[in-house]
Amino acid sequence: MNPNPNTNDFPLLSHLLNHLDPQTHPPLPAELDQSLLTQFPHLNHPSVLSSLARHASTLNVTPTLSLLRTLRASEKKLLEAYAESVKGVVEEVSEGVVGVLKKAESEEVERVDLSGSHLRILPEAFGKIRGLVVLNLSQNQLEVIPDSIAGLQRLVELDVSSNVLESLPDSIGLLVNLKIFNVSANKLTALPESIALCRSLVELDASFNNLMCLPTNMGFGLVNLEKLLIHLNKIRFLPASIGEMKSLRHLDVHFNELHGLPQSIGKLTNLEYLNVSSNFSDMTELPETLGDLVNLRELDLSNNQIRALPYSFGRLEKLTKLNLDQNPIIVPPIEVVNQGAEAVKEFMAKWWLDLIEEAQQKSMSETQNQQAQTGWLAWGASLLNNVAEVSESVAEYFGAKKAPRDPWLDQQL
Known part of the structure; x- marks a missing residue:
């Protein structure tokens, strides 16, 4: 028996006390708090918190009982109170979903917002809301997206961020009019190959997942994609087909495990923003084709192991923001780097010309x-x-x- 109990021993009670009086009671460690919310997904629902607060006010610390026994008894009562109060929440959520489906039977529904509704399951019947244009299912507890999602042929915007999805259905590729797709903050390890069939996509956010790679042929289909956010994953290589995303303007791949960029990156001549920072020891060099990104304005290469910029770097005429912090950079010299993007471009351009002259003389x-x-x-x-x-x-x-x-x-x- 632990003679010195702490907040970790009574997570439910600690979470509630912090919610009621954050000044006095510190929050749980982030990892424990996330685990608690996974175990009790309806914990932050207003009616559940209100019910727990009422039960907390009835808890008595009896002098005849030890403090530890009292705390354990309190935690047990709160668990019982949670189980009781959550029934109403589930019924409330179910009624909300049923309400949307009933409404769709009698009239055309174009927008549905069920964010933060504690949904665990999305009914297959949602695929029958043919007129749906915008669907927001973010901040729920969804583990799967039904195959019937393919029935939403008019869908333009889909937000399923902040759920617990481990995969996406192949039928997602049938959403031919989808332009904005947010699947960030889930548990995905891969995107389906069929994502390449969503040819209307303009913005794709798959950040903060467990992605190991991207579909090989992804770039051949997503030729209209302008913004790709895949940071905070475990991606080691980008497919060569990424160079086919000729409309891409914004690419964020920071905090991954990238070993480099493909030579085809130079084909992204419309790219304006590129962030490959924080790939740490895995990112050691950049391709010569980087200099072909003629419209690049902002480049973040910080927190890598890059020792030299490519010879072609001086050709990035529109580059105005450059971050090379936390790299063992040798070329250009650090004193040049400290002067900013213009100084770096000028140095690299001169260095390139000197190399050409030397090669010509040789x-x-x-x-x-x-x-x-x-x-x-x-x-x-x-x-x-x-x-x-x-x-x-x-x-x-x-x-x-x-x-x-x-x-x-x-x-x-």
Whole structure:
């Protein structure tokens, strides 16, 4: 038995006390608080908190009982109170969902907002609301999205952020009019290959998940995508097809495990914002094609292991914001980096020109050497040929038979 109990021993009571009086009672550690909300998903519902507060006011600390026993008894009563009060919440939520479905039977429903409604299940019948344009299901406890979602052919905006989704249905690819899709703050480990069929997508937010990779052919389909947010994941490589997202303007891949960027990144000539910061020891170099991002205005490379910028960096004429903090940078020198983006671009442009000039001089020198060597060989061949011709002429002059050609001379010629 722990003689010195702390808030971790009585999470429900601690959470309630912090809600009632945050000045006096400190909050639970973030990890424990998240675990508590997962276990008790309706804990922050107003009616549940109100019910728990009423029960808390009836708790008595009896002198004849030890403090530890009293706290345990209080925690147990709060658990019972939660179970009782949550019944009403579930009924309330169910009524709300049923209300939406009934309304859709008699009239066209274009917008549905069920955010923060403590939903655990989305009825298959939602796929029958044919006129739905905007659907907000964020901040719930949804574990799956039904396949019937494919029935929402007019859907333009879908928000399922802050749920507990571990996967998305393949039928998501049938939402051909979807333009904005927010699936951030879930538990996804992958996106379905069918996401590439959502060709109308303009904005995709899949940040704060457990993504390990992106679909291989994703870029070939999402040619209209302008904003891609995939930060706070575990992605190691971006697919080469990302270079086909010719409309992309904003790309955020910070806090991943990227080992680099594909050469095809240079094809994103409309890109204005790129954040590849905080990939730490995994990110060590950048492709030369980075210099092809002619419209890039803001670039964050902080918290990586980059030692040198690519030779082409000086071509980023529109770049105005550059963050290279926390890198073992050597090229350009740190004193240049500290002067800002313009100084870095100027240094890299000059360095590039110097390298070109050096390469040209080396090439000229090699050409001259080659010409000199070629000239000597030509002179030698001509000399040997003349010797052979003179030999034949002398023999003919003295009336002798034509002398046989010398095999050695033939070989040299």
